[in-house]
Each structure stands twice: as C-alpha cells, then as structure tokens.
Amino acid sequence: MSVSTISKPHERLSEMLAGEMAAVNTLIRTRMASEHAPRIPEVTAHLVEAGGKRLRPMLTLAAAQLFGYSGDHHVKLAATVEFIHTATLLHDDVVDESGQRRGRPTANLLWDNKSSVLVGDYLFSRSFQLMVETGSLRVLDILANASATIAEGEVLQMTAATDLGTDEGVYLQVVRGKTAALFSAATEVGGVIAGANDAQVKALYDYGDALGVAFQIADDLLDYQGDSAVTGKNVGDDFRERKLTLPVIKAVAQATADEHAFWVRTIGRGRQEEGDLDYALSLMAKYRTLEATRADAFGWAAKAKASLEAVPDHEIRTLLGDLADYVVSRLN
Structure with a gap:
C-alpha cells in the first residue's frame, strides 16, 4: 500500500493492526451467529459489514499493543466493544426513527423496530459473555459501567434535546x-x-x-x-x-x-x-x-x-x- 493511500491515522492504525483486526472480525462473525434465530446474524451483519472505521475496537487493540500485550484477550475485548457499539446503534435508530445510517437503510427500516431492539439486546448479552471470558473483574466493571453510562446518556439526551x-x-x-x-x-x-x-x-x-x-x-x-x-x-x-x-x-x-x-x-x-x-x-x-x-x-x-x-x-x-x-x- 502506498503512503498516499494510508495518510489518515485511523487507516495507518488499521494497517498496523490488520492481523489482530482480522481475528476480531472472525470472532464477531462467530459470536453473532444464532442456531435458532437466523434473523440475528442477518440484522447484525447488515450493520457490522457496513464498512465503518471500526475505530473503537482498534483503540482497544492499540492500547494493548502500546504495552506489549501478547495474549488474545484484547481480541475478545475489541469484539466486545464493537458489539456494544452495534447494539447501541440498533437501539438508537429505533429511538430516533432513523431511516439511514452510513448511507444505507437502517435495520429498523429493512426489518422492523422489534427486530432491531431484540437483536441489540442479543448483542449486549454476547458482549457480556465475551467480557467474562477474559476472567478480569476489573474489565467487567469498566465495560458494565460504560454500558450503563451509554444508556443513561441516551435517556438524558431524550429529555434534554x-x-x-x-x-x-x-x-x-x-x-x-x-x-x-x-x-x-x-x-x-x-x-x-x-x-x-x-x-x-x-x-x-x-x-x-x-x-x-x-x-x-x-x-x-x-x-x-x-x-x-x-x-x-x-x-x-x-x-x-x-x-x-x-x-x-x-x-x-x-x-x-x-x-x-x-x-x-x-x-x-x-x-x-x-x-x-x-x-x-x-x-x-x-x-x-x-x-x-x-x-x-x-x-x-x-x-x-x-x-x-x-x-x-x-x-x-x-x-x-x-x-x-x-x-x-x-x-x-
């Protein structure tokens, strides 16, 4: 890749973390599967595959690499962060009655509000399963607090807007x-x-x-x-x-x-x-x-x-x- 095509810092970060991001994407696809409810991967894939920058999971990988981490828990945490982000987007689009995100129709428009809310709930649940797998109570505390803060911020915005x-x-x-x-x-x-x-x-x-x-x-x-x-x-x-x-x-x-x-x-x-x-x-x-x-x-x-x-x-x-x-x- 030439220097001119990777001039943006998030693109350079993406290139540097390409191997780990590939592992995160594989884990996301594995964990968003559902044996009993095929609509879950359908709705999730619509958002996850939409080609966003994946900035939040990249930040997790970057922070771990900054301190020379060599395990695989950071991959689970990066997937967790992306699941939380995707869940909040699904819920936000229902609350905001949005019809478009990143230039594409929203999940609630393509399917319905019920599917968006329930699949968002499923992704939150998956994110907590992934957190627990790291065995770190401190990590669980940080991400659980963040999830509560995000929900609180959305409710506050609804009343303050x-x-x-x-x-x-x-x-x-x-x-x-x-x-x-x-x-x-x-x-x-x-x-x-x-x-x-x-x-x-x-x-x-x-x-x-x-x-x-x-x-x-x-x-x-x-x-x-x-x-x-x-x-x-x-x-x-x-x-x-x-x-x-x-x-x-x-x-x-x-x-x-x-x-x-x-x-x-x-x-x-x-x-x-x-x-x-x-x-x-x-x-x-x-x-x-x-x-x-x-x-x-x-x-x-x-x-x-x-x-x-x-x-x-x-x-x-x-x-x-x-x-x-x-x-x-x-x-x-």
Whole structure:
C-alpha cells in the first residue's frame, strides 16, 4: 500500500493492526451467529459489514499493543466493544426513527423496530459473555459501567434535546454518555488487560474520554457548516430534528428576548417555517457560536494528546495523537 493511500491515522492504525483486526472480525462473525434465530446474524451483519472505521475496537487493540500485550484477550475485548457499539446503534435508530445510517437503510427500516431492539439486546448479552471470558473483574466493571453510562446518556439526551434550559454542562454529560463512554472504556480495557499501571490506565481513559468529546463536538458543528457530500447529512438536520447541540446552546445563552422566543418556537415547540434555518444560522454568526464550538473541539483534542504523555513512547502513541488531530481536522 502506498503512503498516499494510508495518510489518515485511523487507516495507518488499521494497517498496523490488520492481523489482530482480522481475528476480531472472525470472532464477531462467530459470536453473532444464532442456531435458532437466523434473523440475528442477518440484522447484525447488515450493520457490522457496513464498512465503518471500526475505530473503537482498534483503540482497544492499540492500547494493548502500546504495552506489549501478547495474549488474545484484547481480541475478545475489541469484539466486545464493537458489539456494544452495534447494539447501541440498533437501539438508537429505533429511538430516533432513523431511516439511514452510513448511507444505507437502517435495520429498523429493512426489518422492523422489534427486530432491531431484540437483536441489540442479543448483542449486549454476547458482549457480556465475551467480557467474562477474559476472567478480569476489573474489565467487567469498566465495560458494565460504560454500558450503563451509554444508556443513561441516551435517556438524558431524550429529555434534554428540546429543553431550552439545557446548558453546556448537560450537553457535555450527554456527549460523555452517548459517545465518549465507549471510547474511554475501549482504551482503558486495552491497558488493563496488558497490565499497565494505574496512572497509565487513567491516561488511556482520559485520552478516550477527550477524543470522544472532540469527535462529537466536531460532528455537531459539521451539521451546521459541513459539506453534505462529505458528511452524508444535510446542513441543518439537527435544527430540523430539534436537537439542542453546542452551537445552538451557545446562541440561546446569549439570546435577546425576541431571539429566545424564536428558539422556543423552533426547537422547544418544533414549529418551524420557511427561512428559520437561515435565521438560526444568522444568530450563530452574530454570537460567533460556530467559532466558539470549533475552539472547544480543538481544546478537547489537545487534552486527548496531552494525556498520552503518561504512556510509553511508541509508534502507536504517535498515531493516537495524530488521530486526535484528525478528528478535528474536518473543521479546517
């Protein structure tokens, strides 16, 4: 493979971990099989084979390799992380009534909501079986807590999404739940299984947490200023879906009485009219909330990189730092 085709850090990481990722994929296919319910592998394969970056399981493998791990438990943990991720996607698409993911029809659209929820439940169960096989109570504790935090974040988002009282603290709590919790658990368990010390494990947790927050803030910002051909979303989808994300939260915090009434009508009550998105964008421009959100994303990426100073100097450490830069490079 030429250098030009592997310029992105996650692609370089994928190439470096190719053998282990192949083992993870084999394990995923084996464990998503079901003797009695063929719909389970059908639905799971639709998502698992969709060609995502597999970033979360790669983070687990990378963290283990960073500390020279030579066993096979990290493969089980990487598969566990991917199963948890896939289960939450299946459930999310039902909750959000989504019809598309990664440019393809969602499982709930192709089959039905019941299948998506039940197959998601099956994958959660499989993930716990895999965790137990590592024989590490500490790993079980980390991933069980992450699963609870993810569910908690989704429920919080459901209630906070259209509540104009939602501030940056609540937004961060939602993001830490729905996105960062699995990033931080993925890196943390890789270090734990490889025998890293407490300070190093904490550094891996901090890296995953900050990377996940930067990733989600960048995603939310791109909704208002991204290229839809690249992001696969139309500009302003979050506005149309009445999602209170950081650029809007910052604008609401500074709004005049009339502007606040606009946000109440469009986001709070969902009564949107022609030209509302343009006006919303003009308010974000007035208060420079897109620039402020961009600065927040870069700040979290810098935190992720800084936390890596506590782990061994290694090619993987460099790549993880590059990955933090890459997550926000989409905003340039």
